[in-house]
Amino acid sequence: xxxxxxxxxxxPLAANVNTLWSHLLVDxxxxxxLSAVVICPGSRSAPLAFAFHAHPAITDYSIIDERSAxxxxxxxxxxxxKPVALVCTxxxxxxxxxxxxxxxxxxxxxxxxxxxDRLPDDHDCGTQQVMNQMHLYGERVRWFHHLAQPEASxxxxxxxxxxxxxxxxxxxxxxxxxxxxxxxxxxxxEPVQLPPGTTDHVPAALLxxxxxxxxxxxxxxxxxxxxxxxxxxxxxxxERFCELLDHANRPLILAGxxxxxxxxxxxxxxxxxxxxxxxLAEPTSGLRHWSARGGELVATAxxxxxxxxxxxxxxxxxxxxxxxxxxxxxxxxxxRQLPAQCHQLQxxxxxxxxDPLHQLAEQIVCDPATLFASASAxxxxxxxxxxxxxxxxxxxQQQAAAAxxxxxxxxxxxxxxxxxxxxxxxxxxxxxxxxxxxxMAVRNLDSFMCLxxxxxxxxxxxxxxxxxGIVSTAMGVAAGRRTDASSPTAPTLxxxxxxxxxHDLGALLLAAELGIDLTVLVIDNNGGxxxxxxxxxxxxxxxxxxxxxxxxxxxxxxxxxxxxxHTISDWAQLRALLPACLHRPGLQLLQVPTRRRNDRRLRDQxxQQAAAAxxxxxxxxx
Numbered sequence: 001x002x003x004x005x006x007x008x009x010x011x012p013l014a015a016n017v018n019t020l021w022s023h024l025l026v027d028x029x030x031x032x033x034l035s036a037v038v039i040c041p042g043s044r045s046a047p048l049a050f051a052f053h054a055h056p057a058i059t060d061y062s063i064i065d066e067r068s069a070x071x072x073x074x075x076x077x078x079x080x081x082k083p084v085a086l087v088c089t090x091x092x093x094x095x096x097x098x099x100x101x102x103x104x105x106x107x108x109x110x111x112x113x114x115x116x117d118r119l120p121d122d123h124d125c126g127t128q129q130v131m132n133q134m135h136l137y138g139e140r141v142r143w144f145h146h147l148a149q150p151e152a153s154x155x156x157x158x159x160x161x162x163x164x165x166x167x168x169x170x171x172x173x174x175x176x177x178x179x180x181x182x183x184x185x186x187x188x189x190e191p192v193q194l195p196p197g198t199t200d201h202v203p204a205a206l207l208x209x210x211x212x213x214x215x216x217x218x219x220x221x222x223x224x225x226x227x228x229x230x231x232x233x234x235x236x237x238x239e240r241f242c243e244l245l246d247h248a249n250r251p252l253i254l255a256g257x258x259x260x261x262x263x264x265x266x267x268x269x270x271x272x273x274x275x276x277x278x279x280l281a282e283p284t285s286g287l288r289h290w291s292a293r294g295g296e297l298v299a300t301a302x303x304x305x306x307x308x309x310x311x312x313x314x315x316x317x318x319x320x321x322x323x324x325x326x327x328x329x330x331x332x333x334x335x336r337q338l339p340a341q342c343h344q345l346q347x348x349x350x351x352x353x354x355d356p357l358h359q360l361a362e363q364i365v366c367d368p369a370t371l372f373a374s375a376s377a378x379x380x381x382x383x384x385x386x387x388x389x390x391x392x393x394x395x396x397q398q399q400a401a402a403a404x405x406x407x408x409x410x411x412x413x414x415x416x417x418x419x420x421x422x423x424x425x426x427x428x429x430x431x432x433x434x435x436x437x438x439x440m441a442v443r444n445l446d447s448f449m450c451l452x453x454x455x456x457x458x459x460x461x462x463x464x465x466x467x468x469g470i471v472s473t474a475m476g477v478a479a480g481r482r483t484d485a486s487s488p489t490a491p492t493l494x495x496x497x498x499x500x501x502x503h504d505l506g507a508l509l510l511a512a513e514l515g516i517d518l519t520v521l522v523i524d525n526n527g528g529x530x531x532x533x534x535x536x537x538x539x540x541x542x543x544x545x546x547x548x549x550x551x552x553x554x555x556x557x558x559x560x561x562x563x564x565x566h567t568i569s570d571w572a573q574l575r576a577l578l579p580a581c582l583h584r585p586g587l588q589l590l591q592v593p594t595r596r597r598n599d600r601r602l603r604d605q606x607x608q609q610a611a612a613a614x615x616x617x618x619x620x621x622x
Contacts, residue, residue, distance in 0.1 A: 015191040015192060015193050015194070015202070016188055016191070016192060016193070016194045016200045016201065016202060017150045017151065017152045017200040017201075017202055018047040018150055018185050018186075018188070018189060018200065019047060019050065019051070019191040019202075020150070020152060020157075020202050021047065021150035021151075021160060022047040022048050022050065022051035023051045023054075024157060024160045024161055024164075024213075024214070024216075025048075025051070025160050025161075025163075025164050025183075026048070026051040026052055026055050026058070027055065027216055028160070028161040028164035028165060028216065028222065028223055029058075029085065029112070029164045029167070029168060030055055030057050030058055031216060031217075031220055031221065031222045031223070032164065032165050032168035032169070032222045033082055033083070033168060034058060034082075034083060034084075034085055034112070034168065035057065035058055035059060035080070035082075035483075036058065036059045036060075036061070036076055036080065036084045036085070036480075036483075037052045037058055037059070037060050037061070037084065037085035037086070037087060038060075038061045038063055038069045038070075038072055038073040038076070038084065038085070038086050038087070039052060039053075039060055039061065039062055039063075039069075039087045039088075040062075040063060040064065040065075040066045040069050040087065040088040040089070040093060041062065041064060041089075042088060042089020042090075042093060042116065043089060043189060044089040044090045044116035044117065044118065044129070044185060044189065045087050045088060045089045045090075045114075045115075045116035045185075046185075046189035046190055047116075047185055047189055047190075047191075048087050048114060048116065048183070049087065050190065050191055052085070052087070059483075061076075061479070061514060063510065063513075063514075065096075065506065065507075066088050066093045066094075066096035066097055067096045067097070067099060067100070067469065067472075068469070068472040068504070068506065068507045068510065069086065069088075069097075069472075070086055070096070070097040070099070070100030070101065070111075070469070070472075071099070071100045071103070071468075071469030071470075071472035071473045071476065071504075071507075072472045072473070072475050072476040072479070072507075072510065073085075073086045073100070073111060073476060074100045074103060074104055074109055074111065074461075074469070074472075074473055074476060075435075075459070075472065075473035075474060075475060075476025075477040075478075075479075075480065076476035076477070076479055076480040077104070077109050077110055077111055077476075077480070078107075078109055078459055078473070078476070078477055078480065079433070079459070079476065079477045079478075079479070079480025079481045080480045080483065082110060082172070083110035083111060083112045083168060083171045083172060083179075084110075084111060084112070084476075085111075085112040085114055086111055086112065086113050086114065087114045087115075087116075088114075088115055088116065089116050089129070090115065090116050090117045090118055090129055090130060090131075090133065091129040091130065091131055092131065093115075094115040094131075094133050094136055095136070097113060097115075097137075098136075098137065099464075099468050099469060100469060101113060101137045101140050101141065101178045101180075102137075102140050102464050103461055103462055103464055103468070103469070104177055104178040105140040105141070105177050105178055106462040106464055107258075107461065107462040108175060108176045108177055108258070108350070109176065109177065109178075110171040110172050110176045110177065110178070110179075111171065111177070111178040111179070112167055112168065112171055112178075112179055112181070113137070113141070113178055113179065113180045113181070114181050114183060115133055115136070115180065115181070115182050115183070116183055116184075116185055117133050117146075117182050117183060117184045117185070118130050118184060118185075118186075119149060119184050119185075119186050120184070133182050134146055134182065136180065136182075137178065137180050140178065141177065141178045141179055141180045142170045142171060142175065142177045142178065142179050143166070143167070143170040143179045143180070144179075144180045144181075144182070145163065145166075145167070145180075145181055145182070146182045146184075147160075147163065147181060147182065147183045147184065149184055149186075150184075150185065150186075150200070152200075152201075152202045152203065152206055154206075154209055154210040154213055157206075157210055157213035157214055158210075158213045158223070161213065161216065161223035162223050162224060163181070164223070165222050165223050165224050165225070165226070166224075166226075167179045167181055169226040169228075173226070173228040174228055174349070174350065175349075175350040175351070175352065186200075188200070230349060230366075230367035230369075230370070231349070231365065231366050231367055232366060232367050232370040232371075233364065233366040233367070233370055233371040233374060234366075237364060237366065237371070238371060238374040238375060238378070241364070241371065241375055242375055242378045242380070244318060244343065244345075245275055245277075245318065245375070245380065246380060246381045246383075248317050248318040248343075248386070249317055249383065249385035249386060249389065250314055250315070250316050250317045250318075250385070250386075250389045251275070251277045251316065251317070251318040251319075251320065251386065251389075252277065252278055252280065252316035252318070252319050252320070253268075253272060253277055253278070253279040253280065253319075253320045253322070254280050254281075254319060254320065254321050254322070254326065254331070255268075255279065255280070255281040255282060255285040255287055255322045255323055256282055256285060256321070256322060256323030256324040256325060256326055256327075256354060257282055257284040257285060257323055257324045257327060257460060257462070258285065258322070258323035258324050258348075259284070259285060259286030259458075260285070260286055260287070260322070260323075260368065261369070263369045264367075264368045264369040264372070265286060265287060265290070266292075267368075267369045267372040267373045267376065268287070268322075268368065268369075268372050269287075269292070269293060269294040269296070269297070270294075270372070270373075270376050271372035271373075271375055271376045272294065272296035272297075273294055273295070273296055274375075274376045274380065275375070275376075275380050275386070276296070276380075276383070276386045276387050276389075276390045277296060277320075277386070277390065278296055278298050278389070278390055278393040278394075279294075279296045279297045279298060280298050280301040280331070281297055281298075281299070281301075282323075282326060282327060282328060282331070282446065283436075283442065283445045283446045283449070283450075283458060284327075284436070284442065284458050284459075284460040285322075285323060286458070288450070288458075289434075289449075289452065289453065289454060289455065289456035289458060290453065290455060291430075291453050291454065291455050293453065295394065296390065298393050298394075298397050299397065299401075299450040299451070300396075300397045300400035300401055300404070300450050300451075300610070301328075301330070301331065302328065302330050302446055302447045302450070302607065303400040303403070303404065303447075303607060303610035303611055303614060304393070304396050304397065304400055304614065305330040305331065305333070305334050306330055306607055306608070306610070306611040307396075307400075307610075307611035307612075307614035307615050308611075308615060309392075309396060309614065310334065310337075312615075313389075313392055315337070315338055315339055315342060316338070316342055317341065317342055317343065318342070318343045318344075318345075319338065319342055319343070319344045319345070320345060320347060321344060321345065321346045321347070321354065321355075321360075322346075322347055322348065322368065323348070323354065324354050324462070325354040325355065325356050327442065327443075328443060328446055329443070335357055335359065336357065338359065342359075343361050343362070344359050344360050344361055344362075345360065345361060345362035345363065345364060346360055346362070346363045346364070347363075347364045347366070347368050347371060348364075348365065348368065349365065349366070349367060349368070350365070351365060396614055399613055399614050400610050400613070400614055401450075401451050402613070403609060403610040403612075403613035403614070404448070404450070404451065404606065404609075404610045405451060407605075407606045407609045407610060408422045408448070408606065411602060411605075411606065412571075414594075414595075414598070415568065415569075415570065415571070415574075415592055415593065415594050416594050416595075416598060416599055416602050417440065417444050417523050417525065417594055417599040417602075417603070418444060418447070418448045418599070418602050418603050418606055419448075419571070419602075420444075420523060420574075420592055420594075421444045421445055421447075421448040421449045422448045422449065422451070423571065423574060423575065424449060424493075424495070424578075425448075425449040425451060425452030425454070426452065427574075427575065427578050427579055428454060428456060428493065428582075429454075429490070429491070429579075429582070430454050430455045430456075430490075431455060431456075431457070431490035432454075432456055432457070432490055432491050432492070432493060432582070433456070433457045433459065433477060433478070433481050433490065433491070433492035433493065434456050434457070434458050434459070434492075434493055434495070435459045435460075435470070435473065435474040435477050435478075435492065435493070435494040435495070436458060436459070436460050436494075436495055437467065437470050437494075437495060437496040437497055437500045438460070438461065438466050438467060438470070438500075439466055439467065439497060439500070440497065440599075441495055441496065441497060441500075441523070442460055444603065445458075445495075447603070447606070447607060448606070457481070459473075459474075459477050461473055466500075467497075467499060467500035467503045467504075468503065468504070469504055469507075470494070470496055470500050470503075470504055471494065471496065471500075471501065471504035471505070471507035471508060471520070472504055472507040472510065474492070474494035474496075474518060474520070475507060475510045475511060475514070475516050475518060477492060478492040478516050478517060478518040479514065479516050482516075482517070491517070491519060491582035491583060492517070492518050492519070493518075493519045493520075493521060493582060494518060494519070494520045494521065495521050495523070496520065496521070496522055496523070497522065497523050497524075497525070498522055498523070498524040498525065498526065498527070498552075498555060499527065499549055501520070501522050501555065502552065502555075502558070505558060505559075508520070508559070508560075508563060508587060508589075509560065511586060511587035512562060512586070512587065515586075516586075516587070517584075517585050517586060517587075518587055518588070519578070519581045519582050519584075519587075519588040519589075519590065520587065520588070520589050520590070521578070521590045521592060522555065522589070522590070522591050522592070523592050523594060524555060524591050524592065524593050524594070525593070525594045525595060525596035525599055526550050526551070526552075526595075526596055527544070527549055527550040527596050550596075555591060556591075559589070563587065563589060564589065565589045565590075565591050566581070566588075566589065566590050566591065567590075567591045567593065568590060568591065568592045568593070574590075574592065577590065578590065
């Protein structure tokens with residue numbers, strides 16, 4: 001007899017073995033924390049679709065295109081900070097997940113990829129929609145498992161539950177990322193009741209034989225739990241770390257694109273203040289657009305590095321690196337010039353290295369929050385050199401900010417990408433989500449929105465393919481943010497270039513289909529601005545056609561009739577329309593036309609003016 005504390009199975013549970021198998025898998029995934037799934041239509045994956053749709057605690061999204069669905073799931077997982085499941089049928093549908101799986105791998109985003117498959121006897125014999133899906137995503141997943149054929153036995157029911165727990169665990173720790181489960185099913189795929197004596201019939205006696213495996217552990221507990229507590233830094237590591245800093249005259253912290261958890265962010269800020277260390281942070285690190293970021297954070301690093309600051313005042317002698325390798329060109333250039341004597345160390349929870357130039361002297365794998373908190377508790381030796389080093393950065397930042405503000409005001413007039421990013425810093429409300437495209441968008445965000453400290457949540461793909469899936473990712477971010485109890489009504493804005501928008505244009509339809517609220521602002525400069533920085537820019541027609549990709553069909557002519565594109569003609573219209581669009585329901589599309597080569601010229605001019613102003617007023621080196 002089943003325990004009274006167990007949730008009784010619904011009628012479809014025992015329809016057939018496929019239904020049973022999928023129900024148990026989905027139930028256990030939810031017990032382990034899964035709350036959302038993105039399902040692509042298909043026959044072979046039907047058992048999973050029925051099971052996910054029936055679970056009251058899991059939100060199921062239906063997206064037809066597998067590539068778009070995978071990037072949507074990626075954005076959803078980013079916004080929710082936990083795994084999202086992704087389901088498709090067999091065949092090349094599974095291959096369309098590959099770009100997003102690669103992105104999830106590179107950016108450490110937890111995804112649970114569930115691909116349906118046929119049984120082994122359908123392989124290598126010409127059966128339609130069959131291909132080898134074993135280890136399809138290679139080393140890009142944290143774990144792969146090909147499930148056993150569904151079977152109504154006590155042992156196999158426990159196997160499915162244990163497997164679901166392991167998949168959820170390995171998607172989150174020790175290094176978050178995608179996990180791939182390949183699930184073979186044979187017909188019937190729908191919850192069709194089968195008579196006793198048939199192969200896939202589920203006997204009623206199974207409930208008495210295996211009540212716990214069938215119904216799950218009591219009180220909604222997972223089948224098993226994996227505890228991987230964040231590893232604190234050892235006392236010896238903390239002591240060595242503090243000793244290194246005690247002897248440093250010009251320490252520097254460099255935070256890459258990976259956003260730190262709130263606790264680590266705060267302890268890092270306090271650590272930098274305690275030790276008087278300048279903190280250079282990329283805009284997607286979660287440290288920049290934060291009202292409590294502290295006086296040690298240097299937001300104008302782009303202009304400071306460009307000015308020759310380090311050549312004049314000395315290079316860092318200790319460099320603490322967090323997150324991914326720097327994306328920004330000026331920071332990359334600084335790293336290339338660092339002397340060999342600079343002691344570089346990387347701190348993080350994972351083993352992955354962010355060291356393209358192979359300069360690291362040390363890698364500390366631990367919970368950064370505990371290391372920074374322990375180091376902050378240490379009483380650092382008084383150092384006038386460290387204090388002077390920090391004050392130089394702070395003074396120079398003030399000069400850079402004033403120069404940029406003045407130069408942007410002088411630029412005025414014509415719509416431009418640099419001016420747009422400065423305006424966005426003024427217009428975006430607190431708690432807004434900002435999804436930023438790769439290429440020039442994230443670089444202009446760094447250079448021209450650096451003066452603003454409003455609390456924002458910034459999202460950015462690692463950009464393995466630069467512009468792949470950005471609209472779909474933004475749709476997922478917007479959907480995920482809607483479920484965030486702290487800011488369910490805060491708007492989400494995607495800023496994207498015209499080429500990147502064209503690459504994922506079909507994803508705009510997801511907003512209407514899924515009821516997503518998102519404002520998309522496209523900087524339309526008739527091509528890819530970033531290619532203006534490549535040598536190909538000097539090759540005329542071939543550059544324009546195959547790199548910048550200019551003179552395409554106007555965006556307004558490519559959009560479905562259901563979508564309205566608002567074209568901005570001047571700054572006043574932008575200031576009036578953008579705030580209104582951010583708080584309207586549904587999809588809002590804004591087009592800001594600029595001139596590509598003018599954007600590049602103005603960007604270079606503004607950065608050079610800021611760098612020149614720093615150089616002209618720089619205090620003497622010491």
